[in-house]
Amino acid sequence: MTQVTGPAAVDVERPEDGITPPSRLDTEALGERLLGRWADKRRLARRLAGQPELARIDGQTMAEHRERVSAQLKYLVDTGSVHYAFPERLGGEDNHGGNIAGFEELVIADPSLQIKAGVQWGLFGAAVLHLGTKEHHDKWLPAIMSLEVPGAFAMTETGHGSDVASIATTATFDPDTEEFVISTPHRAAWKDYLGNAAKDGLAAVVFAKLITRGVDHGVHAFYVPIRDAERNFLPGVGGEDDGLKGGLNGIDNGRLHFDGVRIPRSNLLDRYGQVHPDGRYTSPIASPGRRFFTMLGTLVQGRVSLDGAAVAASKVALAISVKYATERRQFHAGSALEEEVLLDYQRHQRRLLTRLATTYAAAFAHEELLEKFDGVFSGAHDTDGDRQDLETLAAALKPLSTWHALDTLQECREACGGAGFLAENRFTSLRADLDVYATFEGDNNVLLQLVAKRLLADYAKEFRNADFGALARWVASQAADATLHRTGLRQVAQTFADTGSVRKSATYLKDEDTQRQLLTDRVSSMVRDIAADLKRASRLPQSEAAALFNSRQHDLIEAAKAHAELLQWEAFTRALPSIDDGDTRQIMTWVRDLFGLGLVEKNLAWYLMHGRLSAQRAKTLGDYIHRLLLRLRPFAQDLVDAFGYGPEHLRAPIASGAERRRQEEAAAYAAALRAEGTAPVPEKQARAGAGG
């Protein structure tokens, strides 16, 4: 535990809470809890990620970096680290959750390595696994697993990213030769941003509209060889390099286009849609829409793993910056002799500890996402509902965690000043690499809109089968609610209840049920309000309905965010009872409170406008958050230590203890001068001494 000094240490513990202040945090037990169900896989992956062979080398050219990452992929194969999700009979373990848990830790070594591995085994390989059948697995998976055939996942086109349904590449069946003809009709239909496409890929899973007998059956996936052994494009295939990117330059992203490229009928990955020799199309899923979403749904693991990788990167950033903030001193405040430790400044606590709390929330939520993912993909819990829930959960959490990682990396960078800007201290390169996590595997804003639509659908469903009585009661309660809010009666009630006592107000705010109620109420009220407004849409012509929907787009996305934040808060809260050590649980409860009340503070205007909090209670919120920061300050280092990353993972000179050594050397020098009596006298003092 870090010794607390400086001005911020005042008032750390107030007796008013009636609890014995916790004295220590059990870093090890908390760390174990964070490792989660697949702790073994995570540990193995961290051991790998800490090896110098896999660490990113800053300043490499794009060509050098690409070569290094390609070689590292082979190293992953050799160490047997990337086959967990594949079938046992082919040398895998059928372990889906464990596979992701390990895979996402690779981000610590180098995000390019994580994503390039993700392209090969998580997208290209997983498409063959989930969209193909046993015959395809036997034929292609061994070479994919061994990296004998590196491949691209050719879904996105220059013209269409998140809107996969609108891609324009076609695969037209020719019954005469029993072949599909793959074609790119125009420039916008070129496949784009594909890892492995610029250089390494020998094959690709190409998503194209399947056309047979003059009918367009929508997007399907096809296995298409693209280069020969000498890495020359096969006839009809062309492409170009995407060139330098903002990050992830260890990956050879590129474009592909196809000019009448013929592949055998059996190269259609036909688990969800088959074309017979005569061109007849069949599918186990009758609705083209549901079929499309089922196919895409099998690829949810990309989003799941980005969520986990973003959490891991946030942890690393906080581990580095908190360490530095506990050693670095700057400005004299409480003493003329000694400068203040950065983390004793309130603002610095605000900047780092609130993000630490969010990182914990995101970590617990991610673990639940992994469980859900494993349930579906292991077949243990694999109903349609489970799959939809999994997709919604991933679509909700990935935007929050990836944006949080970018925000955290930037704040940590700034909190370390000029030292934070040096590449050797990790923040800038991690941030540059993770930037694109916000838009790939589904643009964050688009994903949140999907979540919002699901919320609206669920809301509508609740009332679809409701009898008249239920509906009437709902309308009545809504009206009562509105009256209560408009007249501010609820606020007045709170004000009288507190009668000006900050303590009563704090007791209210830190209550778990209060937090849950506030967060839940906001989501349901937002959804209800939007739903009431959009009800008319069904009676409007398409363009007007679209305009109406568009007029609430911002609110919809905000509602989805609120929902996702609630999910994080709930996951955090569910995790608390599993922490056995009382002191640790108390500290983690404060961290949860900091997260929950941080959400309330961020959306405080909503709570006030809608009468959920009185102005008086709202005014105490900031102070209470600052009190939580003071309480957590002594455990800040422990809280990042529990993340379990060692120096081999942090690899940042400013987190190595070098700053403390410099401080000690400087202090010793000053002390020696004072002892010798050779320290120069400050001018002000000299003049005062001279009677000036």
Place this chain on the structure above:
Amino acid sequence: MTQVTGPAAVDVERPEDGITPPSRLDTEALGERLLGRWADKRRLARRLAGQPELARIDGQTMAEHRERVSAQLKYLVDTGSVHYAFPERLGGEDNHGGNIAGFEELVIADPSLQIKAGVQWGLFGAAVLHLGTKEHHDKWLPAIMSLEVPGAFAMTETGHGSDVASIATTATFDPDTEEFVISTPHRAAWKDYLGNAAKDGLAAVVFAKLITRGVDHGVHAFYVPIRDAERNFLPGVGGEDDGLKGGLNGIDNGRLHFDGVRIPRSNLLDRYGQVHPDGRYTSPIASPGRRFFTMLGTLVQGRVSLDGAAVAASKVALAISVKYATERRQFHAGSALEEEVLLDYQRHQRRLLTRLATTYAAAFAHEELLEKFDGVFSGAHDTDGDRQDLETLAAALKPLSTWHALDTLQECREACGGAGFLAENRFTSLRADLDVYATFEGDNNVLLQLVAKRLLADYAKEFRNADFGALARWVASQAADATLHRTGLRQVAQTFADTGSVRKSATYLKDEDTQRQLLTDRVSSMVRDIAADLKRASRLPQSEAAALFNSRQHDLIEAAKAHAELLQWEAFTRALPSIDDGDTRQIMTWVRDLFGLGLVEKNLAWYLMHGRLSAQRAKTLGDYIHRLLLRLRPFAQDLVDAFGYGPEHLRAPIASGAERRRQEEAAAYAAALRAEGTAPVPEKQARAGAGG
């Protein structure tokens, strides 16, 4: 003017405002207004910045980039572009405002070029100019101006950045040889992060504590040769390369240390402090504290120019992303045939147009800052008060504009999806380079604290000389205020005044005086509240006073931000009457409203908590902002065109019209298929046709 289509176009103009909707924006006149007082210098600099010789080449190694930027600096000298601020008699123009106006435009070519030029002429050269005397000017400026002597500005140390007063390098006067002895006593005192230090610098202006006759006279600046003509370190000088950074890798940042390096007495830049041959120290400024701040104050131009460069980068980012957003289509909403243009989506408008409004506000505020700067440095308005105002203004605006630039670059990057992540489209590299603007030339959080302290001091001054009556009246009014707010009477009054009318509420919100009052009231109330709380500090021991101050640090910084935002809003508002064209003025008034109401929305919780806005009015704010977005949508392209950057400045393929060509090609292809009757029939339709 762009043609508006899609769902967002509904309700663009509502008759309720009683004004004729503006039909066109005078891009040229608005552009001229933005160029400001030093339009000629800005134009010249933009011509330079548009030349391929000065454009950044992505993907260069650090060594190549450094070499290129060094060569570009010579090009700037040859074209006579960087000497405006130097004395006329030495070939300059004594034009301080014009110099910065031009200099900051270089960021468009390459931020490394801007900052490296800033190091040479704006820091190293300006220190000699402002801290030295005529003799120093004659001796050193010509070689600095011609780049014959590249130099470093050696202020920051590894151990001390923003706290310059605590640097540890010493310059001890030796009267026997009439020399200063420069020494670095320990590792933390190494000069660090200095441009020109790793490779190019032949000399440095070194900031060190001046010690003579056993007295420490505080930080002074010394001219110190560091390398010989072969670029080897001179005896006693050492250093190392800072290596790869998160950006600005065209600059050779490095560290320097000094081991008893002797320089002649005359190398002290002694405008504000002189050491006589016998070691006697004299200064025109008696107070060591005031002397220190006066010396630092002469170097304010760094902050001024970062403010302007950040605005320029934001403009470029918005010009690229708005252009793309007006061409790119994605997802079907209002029509089955045509996809929607991105900028017709409400969320996209929120993301880009609100930042466009802030950029305009920052641009107008920057122009006022430049005027203030020129007034002081030309001597036209150069009182102590002017200098303090200038420093406070720079300290207030630079944090806002640099953070805004980072936020804007990131949002624009994401708004362009995968294409935004390609280096060729500029966002990622500009963002990487501008990252450090948030912490150099003064950490943003530290600068805002300076502003806050100034606000508190001004507040205290107001009451220092107040008679008892004034004070009593103030206390009474404060009490009345508190009562009014606690009981929510003000809110109730607003609620009744509006009687539920959104229109009345909107009329209230868009009123200029309302906005001014809301923004001003927030600043003064925050300062008053904090001041009341901190009053006790003067009676407390240092450590307790520090703890009290620290307990309000977050609020202090928020108050400073609110002040800076008000300054931006006021500058924007002052600029409006100077726009002659009525339509353009109307559109720009909307932009100002969007900015002002955006600020109110961001801080809505404060307005509600403190009873300044009723819940009812607050609830209409979001809708009114969305209405402003719809009104501005048709002029979005014009508003970025007015920034005046051509393709030679944007240099982004996605802003070249390529996207529109791709869309047209795809649409033509689809139309041709339909015309030929060869388009495949969607499965759903085929089945419906077959009676399925």
